[in-house]
Amino acid sequence: MSASLEERIQRLYDDTTGGWVDVWGEHLHHGYYASEEPAKDHLQAQIDMVDALLDWAGGTANETVTRVLDAGCGVGGSARHLARRFGARVDGLTLSPVQKRIAEDLNETAGTQEQVRIQVADANHAPFEDASFDIVWSLESGEHMPDKKAFLTECLRVLRPGGRLILATWCHRPEGTPLTSRERQHLEKISAAYGRSLTWVPLTEYEAHLAELPVRDVRSDDWSNTVRPFWSAVIRSVFTPQGLRALVAGGWSMAKGAWGGLYMRSGIQSGLVRYVVLTAVKEGES
Numbered sequence: 001m002s003a004s005l006e007e008r009i010q011r012l013y014d015d016t017t018g019g020w021v022d023v024w025g026e027h028l029h030h031g032y033y034a035s036e037e038p039a040k041d042h043l044q045a046q047i048d049m050v051d052a053l054l055d056w057a058g059g060t061a062n063e064t065v066t067r068v069l070d071a072g073c074g075v076g077g078s079a080r081h082l083a084r085r086f087g088a089r090v091d092g093l094t095l096s097p098v099q100k101r102i103a104e105d106l107n108e109t110a111g112t113q114e115q116v117r118i119q120v121a122d123a124n125h126a127p128f129e130d131a132s133f134d135i136v137w138s139l140e141s142g143e144h145m146p147d148k149k150a151f152l153t154e155c156l157r158v159l160r161p162g163g164r165l166i167l168a169t170w171c172h173r174p175e176g177t178p179l180t181s182r183e184r185q186h187l188e189k190i191s192a193a194y195g196r197s198l199t200w201v202p203l204t205e206y207e208a209h210l211a212e213l214p215v216r217d218v219r220s221d222d223w224s225n226t227v228r229p230f231w232s233a234v235i236r237s238v239f240t241p242q243g244l245r246a247l248v249a250g251g252w253s254m255a256k257g258a259w260g261g262l263y264m265r266s267g268i269q270s271g272l273v274r275y276v277v278l279t280a281v282k283e284g285e286s
């Protein structure tokens with residue numbers, strides 16, 4: 001019997017997270033590189049991504065943010081950053097028990113174990129009551145979700161009226177002209193490298209769903225240019241003693257992930273793969 005999507009995602013992150021954290025650190029997402037900036041440290045670029053996304057989403061500066069949901073939290077890199085930035089309690093969801101364990105160790109080191117709580121649970125059936133959160137944050141987990149509308153609907157269910165959804169995700173290019181079979185194969189290769197865990201859609205699909213959901217102030221943008229240097233940096237990091245050790249220790253999943261990085265890099269370069277950001281406010285009075 002073939003593994004379910006959830007099992008494949010769990011396995012992908014159970015197998016590869018330790019190696020990634022050793023080589024790279026606690027953030028499992030792209031870095032943000034503004035074009036006018038000098039070359040910068042890649043961990044810094046990842047922290048900058050969190051702040052740049054919050055600043056772009058706006059509307060959170062003057063609001064009291066006491067509870068945040070990080071839907072697809074990895075080892076809690078951005079969850080801890082959000083907890084500090086807002087002085088908020090952050091609940092993180094991941095499908096990987098290994099990520100939860102690493103996240104809890106990192107929370108202990110950072111002294112954030114009270115503020116940041118991690119659970120192994122499906123973000124499409126989030127174990128929270130309606131209207132629990134001021135912000136729902138999804139940084140590079142949407143690409144794993146098989147049904148984007150169901151995921152957005154669930155994010156909005158747990159968001160309070162007036163609360164803000166903030167999402168950054170991998171998409172494919174808009175289909176002004178339909179994707180070619182070569183482009184489809186390229187996307188398939190990326191998904192295969194990441195445990196057949198990705199469901200590719202264009203940004204317009206998210207926009208169409210949001211148009212049918214109870215939200216206002218919807219904004220979106222294509223940030224592919226801001227992440228362009230990222231995969232080259234990842235690929236370079238594999239060819240360091242630490243990177244090669246992680247590659248050997250992580251076995252086949254890790255090797256495939258590194259291979260997937262090459263396809264991600266060329267996909268972003270050619271414009272096939274897009275890094276998109278979206279934000280919206282849930283309708284209703286806060």
Ligand code: SAH
Nearest residue numbers: 028029072073074094095122123139141144
């Ligand atoms: N946002 C984190 C991690 C990104 S990696 C960071 O930026 O560091 C993608 C994460 O999404 C992983 O933690 C994976 O377990 C999680 N994920 C994917 N599908 C999920 C689902 N259905 N429910 C909960 N978490 C999910």
